[in-house]
Amino acid sequence: MAWISTISIWLIPLLIMFILLYGTMKRVPTYETFVEGAKEGFGMAVSIIPYLVGMLVAISVFRASGAMDFFIELMKPALQAIGVPTEIVPLALIRPISGTGALGMTSDLIATYGPDSFIGRLASTMQGSTDTTFYVLTVYFGAVGVKKMGDALKVGLFADVVGIIVSITIVTIVFGSL
C-alpha cells in the first residue's frame, strides 16, 4: 500500500500548484492576493489563545491531580460490560479531551502490545478515526469569537461514543478478537 503514502506526499504540492495555475489563468494577481489573505492568519492564531489556554489548563489540572484516573477506574466496569477491552478504556476516554494525551497513549499501547496485536490495531483505528472534540470546538469557535456553543459539545461527544463502538466492532470483525 505504498501508493497511499505517495498520495499524501504529492497532495499538498499538487494542490498548491493547481490553485496557483488556476489563479493565474483567471488573471488574479497571485502574490499580492496571497499576501492580502495571509495577513489575517496572525490575528486569527492570536485570538484563539485565550480559549485554548482556558481549556488546556483545566484539562491539564484534571489529569495531573489524579481525578482523570479516578474517573477512568470508575467507568471501567460499565465499559467492560459493553465489551470494551480494559486496556483500551483510558484511550477511549481521553481521545475526545486531549489530542497529545491520546497520541501518547496510542504510542504506548502499540509499544506495549505490538502494532499487529488486537489492542494495537484497535488503538490505531480509534486514534485515526476521530479528532479531539474539545480542541476542534475550542479552536473553531475561539477563532471567530463564538462563546455560546449550543448543542455542539453534546453532538461531538455522542459522535465520539459511536466512533469508539464502531471501532471495536469493526476491528473485531476484520482482524478477529484477541
Next chain:
Amino acid sequence: MVNIIWMAMLIIGIVFAAINGNMEAVNEAVFKGAQDAVTICIGLISILVFWLGLMRIAQASGLLEALAKIMKPVATRLFPEVPSNHPAMGYILSNMTANMFGLGNAATPMGIKAMEQLKVLNGNKDSASRSMITLLAINTASITLIPTTVISIRMNYGSVNPTEIVGTTIIATTCSTIAAILIDRFFYYRRLKKGRDL
C-alpha cells in the same frame, strides 16, 4: 454547558489534589497547560498565514465557487440554511476535502474561514447557529481517508503491515461521521420542538 464542564474540571482537579496530597502537580499543571496552549497557537500562526493566503487566491479566482457548485446537491442538504452560492459553502467543502485526505493543517484554516462566514450569516451573534454546529460535528468526527500519524507510529514500532488499519479506520470514521450528522439533526429538531432559540 461549557461553563459547567470547564469549572468542574478545575474544581474537581483541585479537590482531588487536596485529597491525594499532590497540590504541587496542580501548580505545575496550570503552568504547563497554559504554556502548551500558547505553543500550539504560535505553531498555528505559520499554518494559518500560509493557507489563508493561498485560499484567498482560490477565492479570488472563483475556484471556491466552482467547487461549491460541483458539490451542491450534497451540501445544500447538509447545510440547508446556507445559500448554495455563498462563499461559506466553498470554505465548508474545502475544509471537508482537506480533512478527508488527512491534511489537518490545511483543513483548520478553511474550517475557521467557513465559521467566519457562517457567523456573518448568523448576524454576527456570539452564539452558535445550526450550520455552525453541523460543521463542527463533521469536523470532530473528521472523516479521514489516510491516518498518516498513526501509520508512521506503526512503522516506528515495526508493524508487518502499517497500513492495514486504513480500511478499518475508513469504516469507523464514516460511521461516526454519519452518526454525528444524525445526532446533530436530532438535537436540531429537539430545539425546534422546544421552540428554543436556534
